[in-house]
Amino acid sequence: MSALTPDTVDETIIPGSVYLVDVQEKTSLAHANGSDSTIVLNPTPSNDTNDPLNWSRPRKLMHFSCLIIYTSAIGIATASLYSILQPISNDTGIPLSTLNAGTGYMFLFLGWGGLINQPIALTFGKRGVYLISLVGSIGMCMWVPYVTTNGQWIASKIIQGFFCNPVESLCEVSVGDVFFAHERGTFIGIYTLFLFGSNFFAPLISGFIYDGQGWHWVMYWSAIINVGALAILYFCLEESNYNRDTVEATVIEEEKIKYMDDNSEGRLNHLVGVPTSFVKRLAIFNRRYQSNKMFLRMMYRPLMLLQFPIVAGFQYGSCLVWYNVMNATASLILSSPPYNFPAYAVGLSYIAPMVGITLGCMYSGWVGDKYAIHHARRTRGWREPEHRLWLMLVSCVLCPASLVLWGVGAAHGVRWIGLVFGMGMIACSTGIGSALSLGLALDAYKDLSGDVMMSVILVRNTLSFAIGYGITPWLHMGYQNTFVSAAFVGLAITMTFLIVVKWGKSWRKASAKRYWRFVADGPTH
Numbered sequence: 449m450s451a452l453t454p455d456t457v458d459e460t461i462i463p464g465s466v467y468l469v470d471v472q473e474k475t476s477l478a479h480a481n482g483s484d485s486t487i488v489l490n491p492t493p494s495n496d497t498n499d500p501l502n503w504s505r506p507r508k509l510m511h512f513s514c515l516i517i518y519t520s521a522i523g524i525a526t527a528s529l530y531s532i533l534q535p536i537s538n539d540t541g542i543p544l545s546t547l548n549a550g551t552g553y554m555f556l557f558l559g560w561g562g563l564i565n566q567p568i569a570l571t572f573g574k575r576g577v578y579l580i581s582l583v584g585s586i587g588m589c590m591w592v593p594y595v596t597t598n599g600q601w602i603a604s605k606i607i608q609g610f611f612c613n614p615v616e617s618l619c620e621v622s623v624g625d626v627f628f629a630h631e632r633g634t635f636i637g638i639y640t641l642f643l644f645g646s647n648f649f650a651p652l653i654s655g656f657i658y659d660g661q662g663w664h665w666v667m668y669w670s671a672i673i674n675v676g677a678l679a680i681l682y683f684c685l686e687e688s689n690y691n692r693d694t695v696e697a698t699v700i701e702e703e704k705i706k707y708m709d710d711n712s713e714g715r716l717n718h719l720v721g722v723p724t725s726f727v728k729r730l731a732i733f734n735r736r737y738q739s740n741k742m743f744l745r746m747m748y749r750p751l752m753l754l755q756f757p758i759v760a761g762f763q764y765g766s767c768l769v770w771y772n773v774m775n776a777t778a779s780l781i782l783s784s785p786p787y788n789f790p791a792y793a794v795g796l797s798y799i800a801p802m803v804g805i806t807l808g809c810m811y812s813g814w815v816g817d818k819y820a821i822h823h824a825r826r827t828r829g830w831r832e833p834e835h836r837l838w839l840m841l842v843s844c845v846l847c848p849a850s851l852v853l854w855g856v857g858a859a860h861g862v863r864w865i866g867l868v869f870g871m872g873m874i875a876c877s878t879g880i881g882s883a884l885s886l887g888l889a890l891d892a893y894k895d896l897s898g899d900v901m902m903s904v905i906l907v908r909n910t911l912s913f914a915i916g917y918g919i920t921p922w923l924h925m926g927y928q929n930t931f932v933s934a935a936f937v938g939l940a941i942t943m944t945f946l947i948v949v950k951w952g953k954s955w956r957k958a959s960a961k962r963y964w965r966f967v968a969d970g971p972t973h
Contacts, residue, residue, distance in 0.1 A: 459964045462957045464892035466490045466629055468824045468831035487821065488829075490629040491692065491894070497719040500626040500688045507686075508626045512635060514685040515619050516642050518578055521677035522615040523646025525585045525670040526554065526608065529592075530775045531651035531794040532658045532666065534783055539663065546598045548776050550605035552913045555772070557609030559909025562617040562902045565610075567746035569618055570898045571738040575687045577614055579732060582678040584611025589671035593664035615643065617905040620886055621897045625688035629894075630821060633836065633887050637813015640883040641805055644771065648801040648875065651778070655795025686729050689737045745969075750902035753893075753966070756959050760889035761907030766941040767881035768908055769915045770851060773934065774801075774874050777923070781858045781867070789864075800868045801875035808879025812839055816887065833891035834952040836884055840945040846877035847942050848935035855931020881942065888948075892956060895967045 470486045493501035503511070529536060529547075537544045569577040588608040595601050623635045654666040728734060738746070782789040782797060789797070816836045824831040850873030857866045886904070893900040922930055956963075 459961045461964070462953065462960055463963045464833045464894070464956050465953070466831055467829050468630055469821060469829040471825060471829040487630050494692065495719055496690075497721040497723050498690070499692075500690055501628070502719060503626060510684060511626055511686055511688060512623070512638075514681050515622055515639065517677050517680055518582065518685075519615055519619055519639060519642045520646040520649075521582065521674045522585055522612045523643060524650040524673055525589050526558075526612055526615075526650075527647035527775070528650040528654045528666050528670050529663070530647075531655050531779050531798065532663050532791050533776075533779045535658060535791060536663050540596060540601075542595075542598055542601055544780070546601060550601045551772070551776070552915070553602055554605040554609035554612075555768075555909045556913035557606050558613050558616045559905045559912075561610035561613035562905060563747050563750065565613045566617055566750070566898055566902050567738075567743050569614065570621075570689065570746060571743040572733045572736060573687045573689055574614075574618060574622055575681075575685055575731075576733040577618065578681055578685060579678065581611050581614045582674050582681065584608075586671050586674045586678070587611075589667045589674060592667045616909065617901045619643075620890060620901050622688050624890055624894060624897045625690065629831070629891065631817060632890060633817040633820065633883070634813045636886050636890065637809040637816065637879075637883045640813070640879055640886065641809035644805045644809075644875065644878060644882070645802055647771075647775075648798045648805060651775075652795040652798040652802070655790075655792040658791045682730070687734055691737055746899065749966070750899045750906060753896065753899050753903045754907075756893065756900075756903070756963065760885040760892075761904035762911075763888075763941065763944065764882055764885035764904060765908035765911035766938065767878045767885070768912045770847065770874055770934065770938055771878045772912055772915050773851075774854065774871060777854075777858075777927075778871070781927075782864070786861045787864055787867075797864075797868050797871060800872035804872035804875030804877075805879040808876040809883055811842070812836075812880045812883035812887070815839070816884065831891075832953055833888050833956075834949045836887055836891075837945045837949050837952075839880065840884060840942060843877045843880045843942050844939060846873050846880070847938040850874040850877055851931045851935040851938055855927045855934065859926060859928035859931075892952075893963065896963070899966075 467488055468490065470488050489501075491501070493499055496502065500508075500511075533544060533547050536542070537547055565577055565581075585608065588604055588611065592604050595604055619639055620636060623632060623639060627635050650670075653669075654663075657666045657669055724734075778797065779794055781787070782794045783791070816839055819839065820831055820835050823835040827835075850870050853870035854867060854874060857870060886901075889900050889904045890897055925933070
C-alpha cells in the first residue's frame, strides 16, 4: 500500500467538501446500492478484505454494538452518583461543593487524558485501549465506596477520568473507521444517545439501589456492569485501525461510473488478502500502526490542531455545560422543599432526559443524514459539513427555554412536572448540539479524525471542568438569576452556528495547505 506524502496530496482540495451525490452519474467512484444508488461512497474503500469499510453489514453492526455497550457501561460508571450526591455528602462528610468539584476534575481528565490514551490507540490498536479502559473503570468503581476524605474523592475522580477517556474521544473515530460519510451522522447520533442516555439512566437506577442497598452498592453494581461489558468486548470487539492510502476529499473524473455497493457482490468478489482469523482477532494489541516518532508527535499534535477552526469543540462544550449544570443541581433542587423527593424519585425524574436525548439524537443523526443528502442534491452533489448546522435552529429555542423553565421554575416552586419537562428539554437540546458538533468536526477534518476529535474534546471538557468547579459559587446568585443568565449565554453560544454556516467553508479553504501537510505527515484515521 502506498503512503500519503506531500507529493501525493493535492493541497488545493478543501477539507470536508465531498462529492456525496452523483447527480449526473458521471463519476468513476464507488457508489452505494439499494434505494439510492447515486450516493458516492466516501471515503473510497480499498480492495483489501480486512479494510473495515469492506466489512459486511452485520459485522459492522456488531462492531458498533460493542461500542455502544462500552459507552453505556462507562457512562453508568461515571454518572451513577449524580442523583445521590446529597446523601453521599451526609454520609461521608465531604461537602457537596467538593463532590461537584470532583466531577469537574473527572471531566477535565476525560478530555486531557486522551493526550496519552489516543496516541496509544492509534499506534497499537483501539481494541486494547477499550479493554484497558474497562479494567480501570472497574477498579475505580470498587475504590469509591471506601473514600472518606476530600483528597481521596478528588484523586478517584481524576484517575477515573483518565481511564474512561476513550468514551469521549475514541468512539467517534471508531465510527468513522467502518461507516461512510452518508451514514456517519446516524451512527454518531446513536452513539451520542447512549453517551448521554447512559448518564441519564444511571441516576435513575442508582436511586432505587441507594434506597434498597445504600450508596456503596451503587458503585458495586456499576463495577458488575463493567465486568459484563469487558467480557463481551473481549470476544466481540474487533480492531478497526487501518492505514489508508486515500483521503476522503476526492477529485471527480468526468466519466461514466461503474456501480458498486459497500456490500455488493461485484466489489466483494474483487477483494484481495486473507481475512483475519477469529483467534488473531482476540489479541489485545495485534500490530503496530505508527512509528515511535509519530506516537510521540500525536501526544502534542491535538494542541497544534487548535489552530484550525475547531468551533465544534466550543459548541459541544457549551452543550455539556448545561447538561452538567442540570446534573449538579437535580439532587439539590428535587430533594429539597417544596418537592422533598426521595432518592428513587430523583432517579425517576431522569426518565424525562432519556426521552429528550432520544428525540434530540434521532433528529440530529438520522434526520441530519437525510437533510445532508437532500441539501447536496441542491448544490450539484457536493456536501459541505456546515449543511447540517441549520438543524441547530431548534436548539436556539430549546436551550434558553429549558434553562429558564428549570432554574426559574425551581426558584418559584412550580409543580414538579414543569421541572421534569425542563430536564427533558435540556437533554434534547444537548443531544442536538452534541451530535451536530461531532458530525461537523468529523466531516470537516475526517483524515485527521483521531487528532481532531482530541482537539474538540479538549475544548469541550475544559469548559466542563470550569463549570463543574464553579457551579456551586454560581448558584449563590440564586436559582432565578443563575439560570436567566445561563439562558442568555446559551442562546448566544448556540447562535454562533450562523457564523459557521456563513464562513465555515472559507475557513476550511484557508486552512487547506496546513491541513494536508498534517495528513501527509501522518494520517490518524
